[in-house]
Each structure stands twice: as structure tokens, then as C-alpha cells.
Amino acid sequence: MLDCAIIGGGPAGLTAGLYTTRGGLANVTMFEKGMPGGQITGSSEIENYPGVTGEITGMDLMMPWPEQCQRFGLKHAMVEVMKVDHNDDGSFTIHKGDGTSEDALSVIIATGSTPKRAGFKGEDELFGKGVSTCATCDGFFYKGKEVAVIGGGDTALEEAVYLSNICSKVYIVHRRETFRAAPNTIKRVMDTENIELILNATPEEVYGDKMGVNGIKINTPEGLLDLQVPGVFTFVGMNVNNDVLKKEDGTFICDVNEAGEVIVNLRMRTSVPGLYAAGDIRIDAPKQVVAAAGDGAVAAVNVIPYVDEVKNSREK
Amino acid sequence: MAKYIESTSADFDATIAEGVSMVDFLAPWCGPCRMIAPVVEELAEDFDGKAKIVKVNTDEEQDIAVKYGVRSIPTIIFFKDGVQVDTMVGAASKDAFAAKINGLL
DSSP: OEEEEEEOOSHHHHHHHHHHHHTTOSOEEEEOSSSSOOGGGGOSOOOOSTTOOSSOOHHHHHTTHHHHHTTTSOEEEOSOEEEEEEOTTSOEEEEETTSOEEEEEEEEEOOOEEEOOOOOBTTTTTBTTTEESOHHHHGGGGTTSEEEEEOOSHHHHHHHHHHHTTSSEEEEEOSSSSOOSOHHHHHHHHTOTTEEEEOSOEEEEEEEETTEEEEEEEEETTEEEEEOOSEEEEOOOEEEOOGGGBOTTSOBSSOBOTTSOBOOOTTOBOSSTTEEEOGGGBTTOOOOHHHHHHHHHHHHHHHHHHHHHHHHHHHO | OOOOEEOOTTTHHHHHSSSEEEEEEEOTTOHHHHHHHHHHHHHHHHTTTTEEEEEEETTTOHHHHHHTTOOSSSEEEEEETTEEEEEEESOOOHHHHHHHHHHHO
């Protein structure tokens, strides 16, 4: 029986692992299907992680975390978690992708979020064939070529600036007149010569052939615009990864809001005793590395007394 | 200890010509590629003698990437006797990759 099972190995899960083990829990496993680090490893530049200055990528930022977090005995199980069950005796069962399972006294769920699909025609068929959600991964396939960026938030604008250094031209397609990104990021977009804004516009259809995308048709106030670009990058928000908390009947083992985000209090406690949530998966998450890490620490410092109490009562 | 094969355009066709191969198209700066790196290493051990686990650095080997229409990394292509039979885009679990390989053996 694990003292604590941490599901997910991004900033929230790693920090939860650091604080639970350093705080005295002996038997803690972090379940992460691959190398820990999380979605931030796909970001081209981090400007807002306190204490870290200079040009640094998400991958650079996360590089030392796993080693530090495992220094106090955190174990990493490189396996995908399919489902978490809440048992009658208050413990949890972690069902793994290899068909085996493991029991735990407490669970910190830190599964994060996944980029949303924008929902236009052809997007699913051409995903990975010119439609992408990762500029640092796929930008270099479009060196010297024109690309379109769909979205108007912080991520869309930051990645558009990154792409403008590689590509000959970047079109930003945004459904509104104004952007809701940080002023500093908006200014950088405006100051970049090879970025062109297409505002009040929504993608209609991305088209291509066997080798990939050839262009995208966009609804604009002036009519249908056909952009003949080989690359389309979408940054239109995130969906939380809450499947592991779903029961067979489709309901969740703990309370979630209408967006499927896990409802927590200021201790990151969910509606189920012993189940905590941290990072992007929780309600009102600012979706920032520093906040996710903070959540992981909060969840961990509250898990420790919970586990001690459960152990004491079980011994009696 | 079994290891994956790092392939270049000089030996790629010969590498995948016979049997079952799983080819991981990656680049060193790609976060999701790095995430599956330890998974690919374990697969090379697990399928030692049964299937070839191959890595192609698309940064250096753009010709192979272009030939197979790779425009997103990581892209994982499964070959049987030199013929492309399946493709996965993005990071996935070891079990998901192993299931694809087992399906071809």
C-alpha cells in the first residue's frame, strides 16, 4: 500500500513528490507514462518563472526538476494510469495501462491538460500532417515558409513570435478584434514585421493531400480568405485530463465543475477525503508553472497529516 | 543490453527492409520527444531480437522525414518488411507502442 500515489509528472506532480517525500512520507510513487516534465517542455520561452532570468525554454526549465524531486525517495513508475477507484475502506486503487493495479492511502491528481482542438473541418484528419499544437516541436519543418497561427491568447502570441524567427511569414487568425494576452507579448507581436493579423476571423477548413496541409480557408468580415500555407498551429485553450477520475457510468469519483475541472478548497482537497488535486486539473487554475508547482506543495503538506492520521487510526 | 538503432539516410532502407520496425522520428529540442525517450529505450530491450526499434533525428535526416511526410514530432511509424503499416503522432505510453508492435509480429 502506497502512502501516496501522484498521478502525473509535470510541475505539480513533481513538486508534490518533492514535498511528500522530503516531508516524511516513505512510500510515494509518481505515475508518469514517460520522462517527467509536463506540457511546459513544449514552450519556446519562459519569461515568468520567478528567479529564472534570461532566455530559457520550457525544456531547459524542467531539466533539473526530476532529479531534485527524486532525491528524497520519490519513485517514478513509467506507466500510464487508466483509472483511480475510491474503495469502501477509504483507500484508492490505481489501475495501470499494463493491466496491473496498486493501492494507495492517498492520491494527488496532477494530470494537467491537453491542447484543445479548434474544431474546424479537416483539423483531425490533418493533425500531425501540417496541423500542430507545438511550435517548438514542429516549427522547423516550416523554415522559410508561411504558416498560420489560430488563437489570440498568451500561448498563441508567444508561439507566433517564436515562429516568426523561423518562418518567412506568420498569419495570426483571431476571432476577436483585440487580444487577451499580456501587454508585453502583444507589443512584441505588433513590433514583428513578418506577423500579419487576420482579426474577427474564424477558420472554415484546412485542406491538403497525402503529404499534408496545403492551405486553410478562413471566414473574415471581407469574405472567405484562402491562405496557401503548409503549416497551421492551433492554440485555442486546453482541456483538462480528467479521464482517470471517471467511473464506468461516466460520473466522477469526486466533484467537478461543468468544464470537468476538479473542485478543490485552498488545501487542494477534493470532495473525497484523501484525494487531492494540483495544477491545471483543478478549478480556477491559472495554468502557470509556478502556480502548478505551488499547488503540488500545498497538496503535499496537507496529504502528510492525512496519511499519518489514517495510519494511526488503522493501527488502533 | 539491447539498444535502439540510430539510423541515417545511408542505412535507413536496409534497416527497415526485413521484419517489424518501429521508427521514432524526433529532434533533440522537442519536449514530447524527450518524454518518450526512456519508453523507446525500454521497448528496445523488451523487443530485442523480435522487432527493431529505430530513432531518426529529423534535424539531421530531413530526407527521410520528407519521404514519409513527417511534419510533426514525435511521429512514430511502424514498418513490416519495409512497408509502412501504421503511424502514431505525439507522445503515448509504452503499452500503446508495444500493442502496435505485437500486432505486427
